[in-house]
Amino acid sequence: xxxxxxxxxxxxxxxxxxxxxxxxxxxxxxxxxxxxxxxxxxxxxxxxxxxxxxxxxxxxxxxxxxxxxxxxxxxxxxxxxxxxxxxxxxxxxxxxxxxxxxxxxxxxxxxxxxxxxxxxxxxxxxxxxxxxxxxxxxxxxxxxxxxxxxxxxxxxxxxxxxxxxxxxxxxxxxxxxxxxxxxxxxxxxxxxxxxxxxxxxxxxxxxxxx
Amino acid sequence: xxxxxxxxxxxxxxxxxxxxxxxxxxxxxxxxxxxxxxxxxxxxxxxxxxxxxxxxxxxxxxxxxxxxxxxxxxxxxxxxxxxxxxxxxxxxxxxxxxxxxxxxxxxxxxxxxxxxxxxxxxxxxxxxxxxxxxxxxxxxxxxxxxxxxxxxxxxxxxxxxxxxxxxxxxxxxxxxxxxxxxxxxxxxxxxxxxxxxxxxxxxxxxxxxx
Numbered sequence: 001x002x003x004x005x006x007x008x009x010x011x012x013x014x015x016x017x018x019x020x021x022x023x024x025x026x027x028x029x030x031x032x033x034x035x036x037x038x039x040x041x042x043x044x045x046x047x048x049x050x051x052x053x054x055x056x057x058x059x060x061x062x063x064x065x066x067x068x069x070x071x072x073x074x075x076x077x078x079x080x081x082x083x084x085x086x087x088x089x090x091x092x093x094x095x096x097x098x099x100x101x102x103x104x105x106x107x108x109x110x111x112x113x114x115x116x117x118x119x120x121x122x123x124x125x126x127x128x129x130x131x132x133x134x135x136x137x138x139x140x141x142x143x144x145x146x147x148x149x150x151x152x153x154x155x156x157x158x159x160x161x162x163x164x165x166x167x168x169x170x171x172x173x174x175x176x177x178x179x180x181x182x183x184x185x186x187x188x189x190x191x192x193x194x195x196x197x198x199x200x201x202x203x204x205x206x207x208x209x210x
Numbered sequence: 211x212x213x214x215x216x217x218x219x220x221x222x223x224x225x226x227x228x229x230x231x232x233x234x235x236x237x238x239x240x241x242x243x244x245x246x247x248x249x250x251x252x253x254x255x256x257x258x259x260x261x262x263x264x265x266x267x268x269x270x271x272x273x274x275x276x277x278x279x280x281x282x283x284x285x286x287x288x289x290x291x292x293x294x295x296x297x298x299x300x301x302x303x304x305x306x307x308x309x310x311x312x313x314x315x316x317x318x319x320x321x322x323x324x325x326x327x328x329x330x331x332x333x334x335x336x337x338x339x340x341x342x343x344x345x346x347x348x349x350x351x352x353x354x355x356x357x358x359x360x361x362x363x364x365x366x367x368x369x370x371x372x373x374x375x376x377x378x379x380x381x382x383x384x385x386x387x388x389x390x391x392x393x394x395x396x397x398x399x400x401x402x403x404x405x406x407x408x409x410x411x412x413x414x415x416x417x418x419x420x
Contacts (some may be wrong), residue, residue: 102405196316208289
C-alpha cells in the first residue's frame with residue numbers, strides 16, 4: 001500500500017489524524033469531508049487529500065471520508081496493530097506517571113515491565129506492571145522481547161541504558177531525558193520528548209501577545 | 211525587530227535553535243556557518259537563513275554567526291528574559307516529575323508554586339516549591355500573578371481549573387492532560403503536550419523499518 005517515502009511532517013500529522021478521527025468516531029460521526037476534517041485540524045482540504053494520498057486512495061469524490069474506515073486505515077498505517085511491546089526504564093516520578101496514568105494500549109502498545117535500581121521500588125507492582133531490578137534487563141528481554149524502551153532514567157544513566165536496550169533488541173527509544181542519545185544501530189528509531197522546547201514555544205507565543 | 215507574522219513551523223524550530231546554540235556556546239564554539247548549524251540540526255543552510263530573517267539581520271556574509279550573540283538574540287525572541295512565572299496545578303506523579311526534575315529556569319521561567327487538593331501533599335514543599343490547596347488559587351494569583359499554568363491534573367478536572375486559571379489572569383496553559391481545552395480568552399495560548407502523538411509517531415517509524 002505504501003507508495004513513497006513519507007515526509008517527517010506527514011508522519012507528525014498522522015497521530016493527529018488518528019486522534020481527530022477517533023474523536024469523530026466516538027462522537028458517532030459516520031462521514032466527513034476533507035474540508036470539515038481540515039477545519040477541525042487547522043489544515044486545508046487539499047493538504048489533507050495530499051497527506052492521505054501518500055498511503056493510498058481514501059474517500060470518494062463528493063462523498064468525503066468514511067470516519068470508521070479511515071480511522072482504522074490510519075491506525076494500521078501507524079502500526080497500532082503490530083503488537084509493539086514497551087518496557088519503562090526508571091520508575092521515578094515521570095516513569096510512574098507514564099506507568100500509572102498514560103494509556104499505552106490506546107496507542108496499540110503493550111506496557112510489559114518496568115526497571116529501576118531503587119530497592120524500595122524493585123519487586124513492586126505499579127498498576128499491574130512489575131518493577132524489576134535493572135540488572136535483570138537483558139535476562140528479561142531475552143525471554144520477553146520488547147520493541148520500545150521508554151527512558152525515564154536520570155540523564156547521566158541514559159546513554160548506558162540506551163546501549164543496553166539496543167543490545168537486547170529494542171528498536172525504538174522513547175527518550176524523556178534531556179540527553180541527546182548517540183546510540184547507533186541499524187534501523188534504530190529515537191523519539192525525543194523535549195519538554196523545554198514545548199515550554200519555550202509557549203513562552204514565545206505568550207510574549208508575542210499584546 | 212519583528213518584521214512579519216512568524217509561521218508555526220518557524221516557532222517550533224526556535225527552541226531547537228536555542229538548544230543547539232546553547233550546546234555550541236557551552237562547548238566553547240565562537241562562530242558557526244549556516245551550513246554547519248544546518249547540518250547539526252538537519253536543516254539546509256538556506257532554511258536557517260530564511261528562518262532567522264523573520265527576526266532581523268543576523269550573521270555576516272562569509273563569516274557565519276557569532277554563537278554567543280545569536281544564542282542571546284534567539285533567547286530574547288523566545289521571551290526567555292520576560293520573567294514569565296508558572297504555577298503547577300496537580301502535584302501527582304507528573305506534576306512532581308516537573309517540579310522536581312524539570313529545570314523551568316533554563317527556559318527562563320520561574321516556577322512559583324504548586325496546587326493540589328490532596329491533604330497529604332498540601333502544605334509540603336517540593337524542591338523548594340510550596341504546595342497550596344487548590345482552593346487558594348485565586349487568592350494566591352491575586353497576590354503573585356503568574357503568566358503560565360501547568361496542567362498536570364486528572365483530565366476530568368482540567369476544563370474547570372483551566373477556566374479558573376484564565377479567570378485569574380494566566381495567559382498560557384501548558385496542558386499535559388489528554389483533554390482538548392475549549393477555554394476562550396483574548397490572547398490565551400494553549401500548548402498541548404500529547405504523549406500519545408509522540409508514541410504513535412515512534413510506533414509508525416519502527417513499523418516502517420525492515
